[in-house]
Amino acid sequence: MLQKSSVIHEYLRPKKQFPNVWCPGCGIGIVMGSLVRAIAKLELQRDDVTLVSGIGCSSRLPVYLDFNTLHTTHGRALAFATGVKLAKPQMNVIVITGDGDALAIGGNHFIHAARRNINITTILINNQIYGMTGGQFSPTTPSDCYGTTAPYGNKENNFDIPKLAMAAGASYVARGTVYHVAQLDKLIAEAIAKRGFSVVEAFSNCHTYFGRLNRQGDSVKMIEDMKKNVIPLKAAEKLPPDKLEGKMLTGVFTDVDREEYCDRYEQLIASLREK
Amino acid sequence: MLQKSSVIHEYLRPKKQFPNVWCPGCGIGIVMGSLVRAIAKLELQRDDVTLVSGIGCSSRLPVYLDFNTLHTTHGRALAFATGVKLAKPQMNVIVITGDGDALAIGGNHFIHAARRNINITTILINNQIYGMTGGQFSPTTPSDCYGTTAPYGNKENNFDIPKLAMAAGASYVARGTVYHVAQLDKLIAEAIAKRGFSVVEAFSNCHTYFGRLNRQGDSVKMIEDMKKNVIPLKAAEKLPPDKLEGKMLTGVFTDVDREEYCDRYEQLIASLREK
Amino acid sequence: MAPTIRLLQGNEAVVEGALLGGVRFFAGYPITPSTEVAEGMARRLPKYGGKFIQMEDEIASMAAIIGASCAGSKSMTATSGPGFSLMQENLGYAFIAETPCVVVNVQRGGPSTGLPTKVSQSDTMQARWGTHGDYVAIALAPQSVEETVHLTIKAVNLAEEYRTPVILLLDEVLGHMREKVSIPDEADVNIFNRVKPDVPAHWYKHFEITPSLKSPMASFGEGYRFHVTGLTHNEEGFPTAEPKKIQAKLDKLRNKIMRYVDDICEVEHDGMEDAHVAVVSYGSVARATRQAVMMARQKRMKVGQIRPITIWPTHDELYHKLFESKALEAIIVAELNMGQLITEIQRLAPRNVKVVGLNRYDSELITPQQILDKIREVR
């Protein structure tokens, strides 16, 4: 079905007006557009969608959208979401989180939600920095890059998000960027449709901090660079390793079917009732 | 150099007498023997070794040994250890932890210590259960097994420890068992010698809880079963997948050389001093 | 129907009370001496169609029960000192987001890992002041296994009525001891179910400041699509930076409870009309006190007893009344800690009345004899 470009406005909260809080050109808004189109494409009822987020610029996303929205504490979105989902398994629970929220303070909930394979979709907006607090390095800040707490360059390594999600047990793992919006729409829709724990890493720009501190230019430049720095997984498979040096891979990293946690729990309840 | 069998007694704390707290036949004591022999083999000075642990039966290990010992809070051993190591990089810091301590409440510190590739050795005693609190299922309890909080069988999946450690960035990852003690000695010694974050999963028995709840027999039976259920990684490579069904792989999963965190920090200090 | 007579542990009584009170979601992480609550819930809840989940830690447990409560379930967690400390941040979220839930803390010796299997009452002040920021907490402390059943039901009811977390403070002795209890039939239990909005969705304000300060609460998925946040917010739930609205929100958090102290606060007392000495104590210490009071009266001493069942909030006026007798010379506050609730009693006692602590924190219960000795000493 062809989507009208105005569909996004149908899902904005009537009382919660724009302009939004983000800096001009921040990719989080682009992800918001993708999310809305994906939900619209899946024709989910607004009441059947709950967005849960933690704390961070990315985590401010849910407040604008006309769903059930739960803006929680820093790092804990997936734990709150687990409560929502298990209490109401028919609810489509989508977690909106940042690289700091999901992987720094929230890393444990991330790997445990994946391990349980609970049917929650995580949209992890990775801008490689703590945006909200002003540009400290995050667990996805590449080594040697600058942050306000890495004034001499980051001495730590960064997580490979898809790898970590897969190792922990996620059923669906994908990566897109705010440059490749059509693909991002599709990945998010697939992730939501997946019965099991799914993760979409949405690579985004924080030009205000990451860009400025690392001389990567403004939002236009940063987003355009994503085009150059990205290789689709499919294409990468055919390339020699040296061609992949410094490139980011996008696409679907894994998509498997495993028993889902809430389903298993419902079966338990049913089996105890039978007796 | 041939090790005397009595070497273990040389490293016991004079004031902290045996018998130890563990149940008769608990494999944690076997791991303690391996650890001592590994340290003795490496000829480390007692003062240059710090053992850090969290809370759990496994975490009770350090108190018996004549090193610097830090018995911390549940799940946080690696975070405390990070402080010790960074403050005193010449110290050999070894973390003794359980499957619950390291991977349930402590999962985040585990993946972040791995990501930083800080030169800490983690001995993760995996008995697939929370022993100390009386047999609740843990993140390594296999699906459908019983625990006191899984009276109808565990509805969750378990972590694959080596996979998770590797995805997070560990430099050396290995698995041994308390049956294969000579191998365990060797793996622990290699892990300590590694400059970078290293993990040895020491598969152990909690017959008191896991064994009893899952009808796996007493300690003798459980430890003997490890012989049957294990295939060395090297051998496994040559076997067809169906032969690996239900088997546990042991050996060295990864052993790579990467820049170590404290080294990088020391270089930074040196470079700032030069100026 | 007639109540059932059973022999139950305090922790098992929490399970019975929770199920009777309508709890259908439990998330927890094992910790001595509270683990039996989780174990009981794991066994029982799925039989009621309820959900038990063992989370990766206490932070996640607290988060999950708030999430479940937003989704409409009466929810609970249970822990002990170290876990209670970890829950503090999200407990604060439950306060500001006005989300009903019950947190059981079976106290053991602290600080830190302390004495995992030993009795203590040293989280009394933490139950009031443990998380950052301003709020008013409700905490209840039973003295017997049977009262544990009832106070667990009460805790669930208060949480739902006042849209706030409620803390149930047990101690290791109470959690582990077995006692004869009479469990009421389901039909005989008074249950409070959260009030649902009856306005059209676009009128609904999730945090409305109603005249009664008790605001209806919709659940996710019921057509209201509201926003919940831990940022200080206006009545609709949207973050606000307007001083007036900020103050209104915080006033609501306080007043929705303090206006109803008469309903919320239960304080048992006896013999205060003419007592020369009063003993204030709660939880299992109150039973030693009762024994000691009986012993003292046998010896013709005029001794009164005060037992806060509701530990928090403090009902100032009520204590003022209790302390107003001219005969009263001394108040003994007996606690299994270094002196915590005594600070409240000092705050409220008349200056001519001596307030002294009887504190034990060596891992053992206070005995009736110790109390009797103290009574003799202060007279």
Add this chain to the structure above:
Amino acid sequence: MAPTIRLLQGNEAVVEGALLGGVRFFAGYPITPSTEVAEGMARRLPKYGGKFIQMEDEIASMAAIIGASCAGSKSMTATSGPGFSLMQENLGYAFIAETPCVVVNVQRGGPSTGLPTKVSQSDTMQARWGTHGDYVAIALAPQSVEETVHLTIKAVNLAEEYRTPVILLLDEVLGHMREKVSIPDEADVNIFNRVKPDVPAHWYKHFEITPSLKSPMASFGEGYRFHVTGLTHNEEGFPTAEPKKIQAKLDKLRNKIMRYVDDICEVEHDGMEDAHVAVVSYGSVARATRQAVMMARQKRMKVGQIRPITIWPTHDELYHKLFESKALEAIIVAELNMGQLITEIQRLAPRNVKVVGLNRYDSELITPQQILDKIREVR
């Protein structure tokens, strides 16, 4: 050498004070309004050969500074409300394991995420009672950027001398404002370095109960090979279940501080000899108070001021002395919260003296005019 005059933010002053005090290890996790402390430490520490690490969260930060302290470094972390709540469990560990460290809490509005960029003093009670179990906390609250430099040094010194965590309570206004400060030369700063044992290794007891209650502290790697645990332990550090030793340990935790309240507690006061009204306040509110007191005196009102610099512990005797003038009719406790330290003042004030709160919690500072109005009102 002469002190240096600079314009510094409160958070930058913490960095300067920490470096002067000898802090060489900092672990933290960014949070508004304390982040500038971490940022400053990240920049400065490696130049001193010290270590800065950004941990994965506040729990880990607190853990890391304890670990570093055991390894011999003077260590510090900085945070704000939500992070302070998360630190509580490991803060308790530092208490029981008697490990020196400094925790800076730049307060913002709560509870929960609350008001990240707005001023508050609502973690006052949490600083005393935030973790489970029994212990005594030391907390300091500066009122100016310059005093922040000095109290940071003092916090480090107290931590080292009393082998305990020390909490430095700033607030958002103080943390963010820039002010002229005079930074003393390193050579002019009094530094306390933890006392090292001088006994042979096999005599050493890491938690010895010495007559002074100040016990020497070895570091890892210095030949002592001691055991540290969060379980209640004997003097050697080994877990104990003996009631006597348990009590001895907890008594030590309290008495090693309470015996020295005269040294630890700083309370500034002025005009209390003949004041009719006293205003008690701390942190940035004390400056509004000072202004108001000046204004009141211009109007010939007899107003006294009391400024606790050491917020915890409370020096009961000292307040009793301050309140003993017959002229005193009323005490105003002005706080940026719903009334926290006032509970201590109510506990200590004579019954004939009215104790009233002036509380603001709408995200703005209390103004001198508000205080002046309150003074007029209570007179």
Add this chain to the structure above:
Amino acid sequence: MSESSGDVEQVTPETGQPETKARNGRMPLTIYLHWCKACGICINFCPHQVFTADRDGKPIIAQGEKCTQCAICWLHCPDLAIVSNEK
């Protein structure tokens, strides 16, 4: 953006009123200028130079007739300020 709270309550009264600025004929798109934050993404990303910038940096439809409805601008607008009049 900096860590803060109250931002999200700013209610722009006229919100929702499109105020497309166009210099000539065809109006392939509607632009909600209240929402636009002048990031320049649409202007730079449009493959056919349909936009120019006004004094504040917000887009003006300068060559509407060149628009191919390729969607690039509206898919990338972080402020959801552009909708197509045709799709």
Add this chain to the structure above:
Amino acid sequence: MSESSGDVEQVTPETGQPETKARNGRMPLTIYLHWCKACGICINFCPHQVFTADRDGKPIIAQGEKCTQCAICWLHCPDLAIVSNEK
């Protein structure tokens, strides 16, 4: 084991005194019977049936001469209660 604390302070006075029990001749090993918790591992794992169990389940060296010093018993003793007299 159950979550607890005080355990670790039990000081066995005679600790360290080996009290090997042997039924006959050769003493290939020393067994610290105070430390032994009678788990049966050594008895069951010894490939040469060197041990039998006493009334409490603790090992007795029944056939010391059969010991090959294979190390299995002392490597697996969880209580570090066995040492070789030869290695």
Add this chain to the structure above:
Amino acid sequence: MPTKKKSEEHKDPFDRFEIRLSGSGGQGLVLGGVMLAEALATVDGKNVVQTQSYGPEARGGASRTDLVVSSAEIYYPKPMGLDLLLAMTQESCDLYLDALKEGGLLVYDSHLVTQVPYSNAVGVDFTQLARHEIGIPIMANVIALGAICALTGVVSEKGLRQVVQRRAPRGTEEKNMAALDLGLKIGKQSKQGMKV
């Protein structure tokens, strides 16, 4: 006013019967205590509080459980002076004898407890009886319950029978009842020979 005034109880708060079952782990004493308490509470309609030691004491060696029984409300939940001490090891006998109140009764395993410096005492060879008469050593605890019942009358025979039957693992009901009967018999015999 939200205060409750406590009314004076009618029954005597000093009517307490305090029991301690002590011995070593693995003798099933805690289970024995729970069964005794359950019989008292659910069949005899008595008030009863059962506590036990957790932690260090509970490990390996020593094991202990205490009961307070009353027909009035029980205030202090732990013993203040034991009316009955069952000692199944010498160690527990030595440790707890002092806790017996004046005139309290000591019941001990005459095989395992050989030093008994107390006169109001009844020795029964519980473990040997269990091993030889019943054939299952761990049923010494049930024999002891029977003996206690017969010796003191604190619990009803009916109550014990119901609870032992209910709690016995499937297939062991008969053996358990036999053990109980044996205990009752021996208890009655001993009582006749007792001084008191």
Add this chain to the structure above:
Amino acid sequence: MPTKKKSEEHKDPFDRFEIRLSGSGGQGLVLGGVMLAEALATVDGKNVVQTQSYGPEARGGASRTDLVVSSAEIYYPKPMGLDLLLAMTQESCDLYLDALKEGGLLVYDSHLVTQVPYSNAVGVDFTQLARHEIGIPIMANVIALGAICALTGVVSEKGLRQVVQRRAPRGTEEKNMAALDLGLKIGKQSKQGMKV
């Protein structure tokens, strides 16, 4: 007794000079305030407190920084009645004019602020001057500092010169000093024309 008695200060605590620099984000007003404060503190030896708004107000639109200056100790760190308001936008002028105390001075950008319902006011075309005379629009803040110096004398010319020099990004020192000079000149001219 560990109390300190505060001694009465010698200098007048009511000697306060309060300044607010206001406008929109991007006009460099916070930096301007910090430079002014630094000059006052480190060169002029005055006591000074500088605060600014964080959070919502700090975003996008409005920007504000306040200074309290005194030769005595400064108690209350925020303004109680402004002596000087610099308004670089109409919005900020409207918003803060009320905060000016009686007789306080308003300095405004005459290009951007067109409605000025207050008489003790000096309008200077800061932004246009910066753009046209200096060639760098964002240097309007430095021009304003110069003007404030000349108009009020609250800060020394020397102090401003040192700090602007020190804080100027490498390569812009000359332009910055030119802007400062321009501000000083205009300030002096305006002062002559002022009513006060």
